[in-house]
Amino acid sequence: MHRSGPVVMAWNVFKFCTALRAFGSLMILLVLGIVGVSYYAVVVANYGPALGAGGIDSLLALAVLILFHVLLGLLLWSYFSVVFTDPGSVPPNWKPTIDEEIGENAPLTNLDFSNHILNLQQGHLAETGNPTIRYCRKCNQLKPPRCHHCSVCGRCVLKMDHHCVWVVNCVGALNYKFFLLFLFYTFLETTLVTLSLFPHFIAFFKDVEIPGTPGTLATTFLTFVLNLAFALSVLGFLIMHVSLVAKNTTTIEAYEKKTTPRWKYDLGRKKNFEQVFGADKRYWFIPLYSEEDLRRMPALQGLEYPTKPDLDAQ
Structure with a gap:
């Protein structure tokens, strides 16, 4: 009797993630x-x-309403900036002009460059002699420093x-600041809504008559719970990204460099912050x-990206 070996089912989660594209406008509408439910509960129904x-x-009520609208405006501005800003694509025919591995400010020769590309295309990264030159076999192009392929965007x-389903876009070099501001203002706005509706939430559990229709009361209750949950979850996410900015790394890089004690892009907290937010306060x-x-900050x-001088030659 013929016995077949165990069947191994290879499930590519990234192919599954391509289905996330279909959520596009649905996530924005969500x-x-x-935002609409929160606006109704705070502005229309209560304050x-x-x-x-x-x-x-x-x-x-005036103070709550002014702060609510200011934060809401900044939140929506940041949100749609992330949604509609391209995170950054590799320019056509891009190629490195500096041999970073040997630390010389000299262009690669045509022969050296051709050999690098041939080896990279064949998957012989170790044979190129320059591991800082990276090649994407999916896009069939060179990858600049700190660049990664997104399986959702293709x-x-x-x-x-990372690719964020909430903003229906990748978060990358050109919109990372906007994403962080979106998290920041989302936390402030949801915290404000939670605090402003807290007295109304407590009233549900007291033996007092609460003004308003059943629908209005239910919306207020739901809005409080929803905003409390978002405030707590966004706070954890925000803390994580603040720590990444402080070390000048990304979520992907933080995972990849677990075994790398020294990170050449870590320039100190102040300069790391400016690499994302700019120097103009x-x-x-x-x-x-x-x-x-x-104009003056290529990052x-x-x-x-600037690196630590003592690690450039390593």
Whole structure:
């Protein structure tokens, strides 16, 4: 009797992830739906009507409403900046001009470059003599430093951090700051909504008459629980990314360099922060960069990154 060996089913999770593209507009509508429910609960159902109450209640309602709208505007600005900003693609026919492995500021010769490409295409990375030159066999092109291939987008992304289903886009070199601001303002907004609706939430469990229709009360209850859950989850995510920025690394790089004690892109917390947010403090809290920063900081363009001088030759 013929006995066949065990059947091994290779499930490629990245092929499954390509289905995430279909969620596109649905995820954006979900985000807008959550924002809409929160807006109704805070502005329409509770603090809007409180403006006419007079006294301290009116002042409190005015303060909540002003802060709510300011944070909401910054949140939506940051969110759509992430959604509609390309995270960074490899320019056509891009190739390295500096042999970083030997630390010389000299272009690669045509013969050396051709040999590197041939070896990389054949998968002989160790034979190239220059492991800093990387090649993507899926895109059939060279990969700049810190660039990775996204299986969901089907292309290489500059300084890729991860593919985020909430923003329906990759998070990379050109929109990472916007993503961090989106997390930051989402945390502040959800925290504000949670705190402002907390007295109304407590009222549900007291033996008192609560004004409003059953639908309004249910929406307020749901909004409080939803925003509390988002505030706690986003806080953890935000803390993780702040630690990554402090070390000048991405989520992918943090995983890849677990066995690498020294990271050549770690320039110190201040410079690491500027590699993402720019040096102009006026632009730190909005999803924009100054023209001066874009001109004099190549890292913001996603192709060139400064490194520690003592690690360049290693």
